[in-house]
Amino acid sequence: MKVSLSLDKSYSKDVAIMVDVLRASTTITVAMENFGTIIPVKTIEEAENFAKKNNAVLAGERRGAAIKGFDTGNSPLEISNFAGNVLVITTSNGTRIMDGMQSKTLIGSFVNAKSVAQTALNLAENHIEVVMAGVEGNFAIEDFLGAGEIISYLTDQKLDEKALAAYMASRDVDMVQNAIKTSRSARRLGELGLTNDVEFCLKRNIYDTVPVYENGRINLIK
């Protein structure tokens, strides 16, 4: 099995793992506990229209901050207070990237790293592509290190050189925690009073559930 790592864009037509550690991947994984389906949409307007029609809970952020009139932010801690059939979510990076994916797309982060790796191995024919969401198309260290943690469960496979580099960078847990807590994304969340979210997103393997995005909807892998 080939395992490759890419940023912002996906090339695989087999299985991809979308990694947006701070915070879309983590929030979606938590939300799947209390919602039947999650609908990721690109714009605030789409989110509002969809939520009205479908009596859905509305979550999202722009530049990390909650959106006026929405039920909740893109926060794994806040989202656990909500439940329902449908959650609509719009985020700066993660939901935009899912939209362009041609493969079966799993949602991965530290909180479900082991499960998402094992599920990808079960589903893929010959290629698992780990896709870092990044920030506005740019490298974000939290996604590189989250990707490395997921890849740590795939080291028996054929890693490409970027995937191997991410794995190597993610070996020292203390250094990983420190690098992510001082990342641009975490500093931004800190300014918004959301440091607890960052702490939560760094917990490892507290979920064995794997959200999958297909045909515009996110559900749990059956």
Place this chain on the structure above:
Amino acid sequence: MKVSLSLDKSYSKDVAIMVDVLRASTTITVAMENFGTIIPVKTIEEAENFAKKNNAVLAGERRGAAIKGFDTGNSPLEISNFAGNVLVITTSNGTRIMDGMQSKTLIGSFVNAKSVAQTALNLAENHIEVVMAGVEGNFAIEDFLGAGEIISYLTDQKLDEKALAAYMASRDVDMVQNAIKTSRSARRLGELGLTNDVEFCLKRNIYDTVPVYENGRINLIK
């Protein structure tokens, strides 16, 4: 001091460190022991013309292999058998990249990692940019890890997130050696019978000299 990491292209107008571990950076550092000046050129024809006019030794490679009619390959082990006033060198990636640089450009790799980092600190005003040569514009793990080793002497500075990631990936020496020995570049060199070159390029801090590229020529920092 800001320390950033980039691939293939340079953005700094201050000080850059060009990292082409396998093998241009290493070969150039070794060659500076026996040559007064090194002239990097882009094409084989340019190299031949320049060597004829200037009675220079002619070194280079394409896709790792020595070039017909040249005195020697882009090999740190072979180059140590040559000496003279001027060496002309053309390589697939490293020399092409130097050509586009607007900054004072130092040549760095494992063999002079500590010295090149310290020299960059002395010379730069506010920005050291570490530039991975890569392979034809693509990520190459040997340059990422060589960059990380150089950056390990700059951790008191403000590392950007890519520079920090390279530093983190380069911490385990055994993993670094293994990753580079099994890299695409090393496998290609192995097919050409140049495995000894790879071993040599992995030696750390055996030189305290720092080649600098300015105005089309490489000399040692005075």
